[in-house]
Amino acid sequence: MEWNESELAALPRSEFAFPGRLRDRLVAAILDGSKTTTTGLLVDFEHEGEALPEAGLRYTVPDSEERLVAVMEVTDVRVVPLAEVDLEHAVNEGEGHTSVAEWRTAHEKFWHSAAMREALGDETFAVDDSTMAVLERFRLIADLRG
Numbered sequence: 001m002e003w004n005e006s007e008l009a010a011l012p013r014s015e016f017a018f019p020g021r022l023r024d025r026l027v028a029a030i031l032d033g034s035k036t037t038t039t040g041l042l043v044d045f046e047h048e049g050e051a052l053p054e055a056g057l058r059y060t061v062p063d064s065e066e067r068l069v070a071v072m073e074v075t076d077v078r079v080v081p082l083a084e085v086d087l088e089h090a091v092n093e094g095e096g097h098t099s100v101a102e103w104r105t106a107h108e109k110f111w112h113s114a115a116m117r118e119a120l121g122d123e124t125f126a127v128d129d130s131t132m133a134v135l136e137r138f139r140l141i142a143d144l145r146g
Contacts, residue, residue, distance in 0.1 A: 003142055008068055014038075014059035018115050023064045025095070030061060030070055031143055035094030039107060042079060042132035047120050053077050053136055060144075071142035083129035092137070 016026040016038065029035035045052055053059075053074045061070040082104065090103035097103040108127060110116060117125045 003071060003144065008060055008071070008144075011058050011060045011071065013068075014061055014072065016061070017110065019064040019066075022110070027061060027063050027069060029094035030072065030140055031145070033140065035092070036137060036139065037089050037092040037094075038136050038138070039085070039089070039093065040134040040136070041111065041127070042134055043125075044120065045134060052079070052134060058141065059138075069144050070140055071144065072138045073141050074136055074138050076137040078135045079132055080135060081129060082127055082131045082133050085133060085135065089135050089137075 015023070016030075017023040026035060026038075042052075055074055055076055057074045059072050059074070060068045061072055063069045085100060085103070087100055090097050090100050093103065095103070095106065097106065111127050112125070117123050
């Protein structure tokens with residue numbers, strides 16, 4: 001399917017991490033098909049005043065240079081405590097994690113980063129087993145790199 005600029009502009013954006021190496025790795029994993037899930041924090045959605053995603057929602061995906069490189073479609077959303085994130089979800093994030101503990105360690109590093117704490121306006125923000133996570137499953141529907 002071909003996408004024109006007005007169709008793309010009408011879609012919300014899904015930004016993975018902050019611009020930089022991590023975003024570039026995540027976007028590459030989306031484009032090569034190894035990343036089909038992602039995890040957000042409910043507190044982040046609430047802080048930003050964003051509605052939770054729903055199955056069928058389509059997003060554009062920008063790279064670190066803010067170029068739109070993909071369109072993805074949400075296929076499933078679950079909201080669960082971090083303690084309930086399962087291995088399938090962790091592996092399908094496409095970051096090479098082979099255990100939930102490994103996945104959790106990497107994600108906590110991001111969630112406890114100065115950039116994330118600044119984005120949330122809470123310099124002491126920390127997650128624990130009861131922190132509510134938004135687990136999205138999605139599919140790539142368009143590679144816009146041309």
